[in-house]
Amino acid sequence: MQCDEVRPRLDAYIDGELAEDECAxxxxxxxxxxxxxxxxxxxxxLRDGIRxxxxxxxxxxxxRSHIRATLRAEAAASAGASRxxxxxxxxxxxxxxxxxxxxxxxxxxxxxxxxxxxxSELIDSHLRSLLGSHLTDVVSSDQHTVKPWFAGRSELSxxxxxxxxxxxxxxxxxxxxxxxxxxxxxxxxxxxHLINLFVLPASRGDLGATLSRHGYSLRHWNEGDLxxxxxxxxxxxxLAEFERVFRAATSG
Amino acid sequence: xxxxxERRRRSRFxxxxxxxxxxxxxxxxxxxxxxxxxxxVVQEAVLRAYRYFDTYREGDAKSWLLRIVxxxxxxxLERNRPADVVPLEADAGEEEGGTTALQxxxxxxxxxxxxxxxxxxxxxxxxxxxxxxxxxxxxxLQELGxxxxxxVTGVPIGTVMSRLHRARSAxxxxxxxxxxxxxx
Numbered sequence: 001m002q003c004d005e006v007r008p009r010l011d012a013y014i015d016g017e018l019a020e021d022e023c024a025x026x027x028x029x030x031x032x033x034x035x036x037x038x039x040x041x042x043x044x045x046l047r048d049g050i051r052x053x054x055x056x057x058x059x060x061x062x063x064r065s066h067i068r069a070t071l072r073a074e075a076a077a078s079a080g081a082s083r084x085x086x087x088x089x090x091x092x093x094x095x096x097x098x099x100x101x102x103x104x105x106x107x108x109x110x111x112x113x114x115x116x117x118x119x120s121e122l123i124d125s126h127l128r129s130l131l132g133s134h135l136t137d138v139v140s141s142d143q144h145t146v147k148p149w150f151a152g153r154s155e156l157s158x159x160x161x162x163x164x165x166x167x168x169x170x171x172x173x174x175x176x177x178x179x180x181x182x183x184x185x186x187x188x189x190x191x192x193h194l195i196n197l198f199v200l201p202a203s204r205g206d207l208g209a210t211l212s213r214h215g216y217s218l219r220h221w222n223e224g225d226l227x228x229x230x231x232x233x234x235x236x237x238x239l240a241e242f243e244r245v246f247r248a249a250t251s252g
Numbered sequence: 253x254x255x256x257x258e259r260r261r262r263s264r265f266x267x268x269x270x271x272x273x274x275x276x277x278x279x280x281x282x283x284x285x286x287x288x289x290x291x292x293v294v295q296e297a298v299l300r301a302y303r304y305f306d307t308y309r310e311g312d313a314k315s316w317l318l319r320i321v322x323x324x325x326x327x328x329l330e331r332n333r334p335a336d337v338v339p340l341e342a343d344a345g346e347e348e349g350g351t352t353a354l355q356x357x358x359x360x361x362x363x364x365x366x367x368x369x370x371x372x373x374x375x376x377x378x379x380x381x382x383x384x385x386x387x388x389x390x391x392x393l394q395e396l397g398x399x400x401x402x403x404v405t406g407v408p409i410g411t412v413m414s415r416l417h418r419a420r421s422a423x424x425x426x427x428x429x430x431x432x433x434x435x436x
Contacts, residue, residue: 053373059277180255
């Protein structure tokens with residue numbers, strides 16, 4: 001092989017893309033040629049230099065979780081668009097509302113069986129958020145960061161307020177999916193406990209209620225168009241206090 | 253049940269695509285030259301990939317994703333930084349005779365030479381025109397083969413090879429020149 005055949009093949013050679021039967025003659029030439037040998041060495045130096053100097057970029061964790069949340073919301077939206085079957089949550093909620101409105105009673109007493117379905121789903125979501133790596137999609141105690149994050153991701157716009165002054169600092173926000181619908185969740189901390197505040201469309205009637213299950217409490221109230229469901233392993237009295245300070249901070 | 257099928261689709265998508273998220277981000281980061289923009293582009297590209305997941309056939313998931321990320325990058329750049337997507341002067345092998353290609357290679361070298369503020373290789377790579385920058389990134393940093401690079405960038409293998417050669421020549425002249433300057 002001569003210089004004029006070797007030069008156009010040098011890139012392919014150092015890239016490991018040279019045809020096998022061309023490697024031996026090319027190597028033989030590089031060993032002998034005072035110009036092509038150093039040329040090949042310079043190309044190798046450049047490659048090593050690039051790999052050494054170039055920063056290694058990795059997808060930030062925030063992007064990763066953000067993408068997962070977006071995919072969940074997207075999957076939920078396409079599943080919802082097909083309307084193949086009414087989601088059981090909507091079904092359960094409609095029964096729950098009917099029962100509550102019809103009896104004027106509390107969720108705990110009259111809607112217990114139907115309320116169980118929602119309670120299970122919300123408490124499951126709460127548990128998943130504690131066990132998995134997916135507690136928050138947006139980590140911030142700043143309501144001006146958390147609130148806009150939900151815009152465009154969910155039809156519901158939860159009033160994110162930091163309640164650190166009242167003993168419930170805002171940790172961040174997350175998008176869960178329940179029965180194929182994106183459900184915003186605000187995450188608060190109460191000492192060593194976490195509180196997930198799920199935001200659903202308001203249920204009609206006054207459903208003030210507390211449910212407990214396996215040591216987890218769920219508290220529900222409405223405010224305007226929104227229905228709030230607070231889930232936590234904090235004591236029910238703590239959740240009552242949480243509801244009080246949250247409503248005081250958001251109704252003003 | 254639509255939502256069960258959708259959940260299955262999503263989890264299959266996540267297992268196919270998410271392992272290549274670092275590569276997707278790295279390509280977007282090199283093309284946009286900015287962390288926040290790269291994150292935006294990748295987010296958009298992954299969503300796009302999800303919507304067109306039906307077009308994915310078993311095979312090279314990484315190339316498939318990078319192709320979408322690259323296209324999303326370019327349309328993002330066209331919208332937001334049109335000056336960054338000036339078309340590359342003729343590729344070697346696509347023009348009759350070698351003169352145009354030679355001139356094109358010369359102009360890239362001149363471009364890098366004019367950036368005397370850049371001494372390090374990573375800065376010089378960032379200063380390359382996007383079509384040359386991407387082949388360097390895909391080859392040297394993502395370690396893709398020529399076939400895969402052609403697949404991702406949508407150009408013939410011959411063009412991949414000539415772009416790699418042009419990019420390396422320009423980088424070498426600028427880098428080696430400055431190395432010597434530093435040593436003196």
